[in-house]
Amino acid sequence: MFDVNDPSYLARCAQLAMVLEVSASPKPGNVDRDHDYPDTTFEHFLASAIGAYPALEQAARSRSGVGALIHASARESLQWQRGGNTHFGAFVLLIPLLMAAGSGTPVSTIVENTTASDAAQFYRAFSIANVRVDSVAEIDLEDPDSIDRILEEDIKLFDLMKLSADHDLIANEWVCGFERTFQCAEMIAEKADRMSINDAIVFTFLQMLAETPDTFIQTKFGKEKSIEVSKHASEILTGNRDLDAIKSRIHEFDGRLIHERINPGSTADIIIGGLFVALVRGLVV
Amino acid sequence: MFDVNDPSYLARCAQLAMVLEVSASPKPGNVDRDHDYPDTTFEHFLASAIGAYPALEQAARSRSGVGALIHASARESLQWQRGGNTHFGAFVLLIPLLMAAGSGTPVSTIVENTTASDAAQFYRAFSIANVRVDSVAEIDLEDPDSIDRILEEDIKLFDLMKLSADHDLIANEWVCGFERTFQCAEMIAEKADRMSINDAIVFTFLQMLAETPDTFIQTKFGKEKSIEVSKHASEILTGNRDLDAIKSRIHEFDGRLIHERINPGSTADIIIGGLFVALVRGLVV
Numbered sequence: 001m002f003d004v005n006d007p008s009y010l011a012r013c014a015q016l017a018m019v020l021e022v023s024a025s026p027k028p029g030n031v032d033r034d035h036d037y038p039d040t041t042f043e044h045f046l047a048s049a050i051g052a053y054p055a056l057e058q059a060a061r062s063r064s065g066v067g068a069l070i071h072a073s074a075r076e077s078l079q080w081q082r083g084g085n086t087h088f089g090a091f092v093l094l095i096p097l098l099m100a101a102g103s104g105t106p107v108s109t110i111v112e113n114t115t116a117s118d119a120a121q122f123y124r125a126f127s128i129a130n131v132r133v134d135s136v137a138e139i140d141l142e143d144p145d146s147i148d149r150i151l152e153e154d155i156k157l158f159d160l161m162k163l164s165a166d167h168d169l170i171a172n173e174w175v176c177g178f179e180r181t182f183q184c185a186e187m188i189a190e191k192a193d194r195m196s197i198n199d200a201i202v203f204t205f206l207q208m209l210a211e212t213p214d215t216f217i218q219t220k221f222g223k224e225k226s227i228e229v230s231k232h233a234s235e236i237l238t239g240n241r242d243l244d245a246i247k248s249r250i251h252e253f254d255g256r257l258i259h260e261r262i263n264p265g266s267t268a269d270i271i272i273g274g275l276f277v278a279l280v281r282g283l284v285v
Numbered sequence: 286m287f288d289v290n291d292p293s294y295l296a297r298c299a300q301l302a303m304v305l306e307v308s309a310s311p312k313p314g315n316v317d318r319d320h321d322y323p324d325t326t327f328e329h330f331l332a333s334a335i336g337a338y339p340a341l342e343q344a345a346r347s348r349s350g351v352g353a354l355i356h357a358s359a360r361e362s363l364q365w366q367r368g369g370n371t372h373f374g375a376f377v378l379l380i381p382l383l384m385a386a387g388s389g390t391p392v393s394t395i396v397e398n399t400t401a402s403d404a405a406q407f408y409r410a411f412s413i414a415n416v417r418v419d420s421v422a423e424i425d426l427e428d429p430d431s432i433d434r435i436l437e438e439d440i441k442l443f444d445l446m447k448l449s450a451d452h453d454l455i456a457n458e459w460v461c462g463f464e465r466t467f468q469c470a471e472m473i474a475e476k477a478d479r480m481s482i483n484d485a486i487v488f489t490f491l492q493m494l495a496e497t498p499d500t501f502i503q504t505k506f507g508k509e510k511s512i513e514v515s516k517h518a519s520e521i522l523t524g525n526r527d528l529d530a531i532k533s534r535i536h537e538f539d540g541r542l543i544h545e546r547i548n549p550g551s552t553a554d555i556i557i558g559g560l561f562v563a564l565v566r567g568l569v570v
Contacts, residue, residue, distance in 0.1 A: 002364070008339055012365075016335045019304065020328060023318070033308070033318040033327075042318075043305065043482050043570045050301045053338070054293050079287070080297075081570050197328050285328045285366050 007060035014056045014094050017275035018049035024201035029257030044083025051080025059095045060102035067121030069095045074125040088129040089170045089269035108177045114157035119150045169215045169266040184274025209267045210234035216265035292345035299341045299379050302560035303334035309486035314542030329368025336365025344380045345387030352406030354380045359410040373414040374455045374554035393462045399442035404435045454500045454551040469559025482570050494552045495519035501550035
């Protein structure tokens with residue numbers, strides 16, 4: 001029915017992945033259709049997902065230029081809404097996935113072929129999106145001189161990701177062939193056969209969170225807190241068999257995380273990557 | 286900041302208009318972020334809005350071909366989701382509005398210049414979307430021979446709309462220069478200055494419904510019912526000054542309409558047209 005190499009088709013799959021992810025509710029701690037943050041609302045995420053179309057389509061036509069495309073998507077996202085950073089981590093996954101799908105190249109090849117120029121562009125995207133991160137190894141991401149150093153020492157974007165892989169789920173995807181993203185795509189597609197797309201996303205989110213502590217939480221609150229949150233997610237899933245009982249416990253969990261302002265943002269980014277892959281492979285809502 | 290003649294920019298404004306409209310809640314009787322119909326869900330509307338991008342962008346590059354573009358948008362919408370007709374009425378407004386914005390031509394000129402070929406394509410779009418309608422004057426829209434008659438007698442799409450204008454809000458927009466759509470754009474923009482975008486849409490929806498009985502309700506349940514619903518909307522708005530009190534009465538109203546399966550679908554279409562115009566004119570979420 002669809003031409004899966006059509007750049008517009010792929011860009012729309014990416015838009016829809018972002019829109020479905022932010023809509024899925026209850027998604028513990030994160031913005032969803034029933035919960036805004038004080039400065040970043042559900043509508044900001046919708047406008048960001050839709051506004052980024054040109055960069056997403058361009059990515060599906062490209063084999064190189066990852067850094068510039070991440071920068072373009074972050075810029076468009078910010079032009080379309082006033083809620084600040086919404087999808088930076090998602091773009092870091094989606095841009096190479098779109099390039100891979102559009103060109104028929106393995107995504108691992110796309111990211112391994114990145115250059116120091118990609119790293120410099122990534123750094124610029126970083127600054128405009130105002131993302132909270134740990135510095136990458138000894139390269140201070142808040143120091144403007146770092147761009148010069150990246151270019152002088154020829155530090156490729158893939159090398160930067162390798163340096164972050166142990167404390168950043170997104171960087172880890174780059175280094176490990178997007179393993180969790182593809183696993184997530186399978187989980188969503190399998191669940192969507194027997195429950196609503198909303199519930200398939202919510203349960204996959206919880207399962208991913210239970211399996212791997214969220215590094216966005218780790219950066220903001222420390223490793224211990226991120227492990228505690230994953231344990232809590234795991235308890236909800238193992239203690240119950242009944243879907244409604246699980247959902248009621250997810251609601252409680254959501255309330256607690258929101259109260260403590262703990263948002264598993266990296267897990268949400270992986271879900272977006274997984275939804276994109278599932279949609280390209282034929283998932284229809 | 287934006288190039289308002291850029292076809293991609295205009296197509297994204299149309300996508301966002303549809304996504305914001307279906308998200309706005311509580312929207313009495315219609316699908317919204319917190320309410321699905323049995324066969325058509327919130328996610329079906331999201332996928333439809335995003336899937337229609339190519340036809341929307343093509344419209345923003347075109348000065349003619351309204352019928353074929355409505356047909357293309359309806360087809361794409363149906364390919365992207367399994368909930369059936371979601372946005373047919375919205376496309377009938379959005380396509381000429383996109384053509385007008387992209388070419389700098391008044392929308393009234395776009396619709397007045399339509400041909401019998403547009404009418405035939407519109408008729409075909411109608412059949413695939415499986416829309417519930419009254420027949421247009423003596424032309425039975427469920428009879429396949431009508432296409433031949435349209436072409437033989439050279440009945441233009443604008444003429445078809447003139448025949449429907451007294452019992453179809455969307456056709457009436459075509460005939461009256463999209464007056465309600467532009468009025469709606471101003472109401473949304475004015476309200477969005479002092480309340481959330483969600484509430485601006487909800488209150489504009491109620492105001493539009495109070496002012497003009499919904500013809501989608503009229504087609505399904507008769508004129509009397511559509512007038513009764515508008516009276517109810519009007520009472521909610523006139524009896525209250527406090528926003529929260531109004532919202533609580535809108536919730537009750539929503540429950541009643543959903544129970545009776547009464548959905549003011551034409552009013553929702555006008556809201557989408559109005560949101561599109563407001564976004565093109567600079568509304569930012």
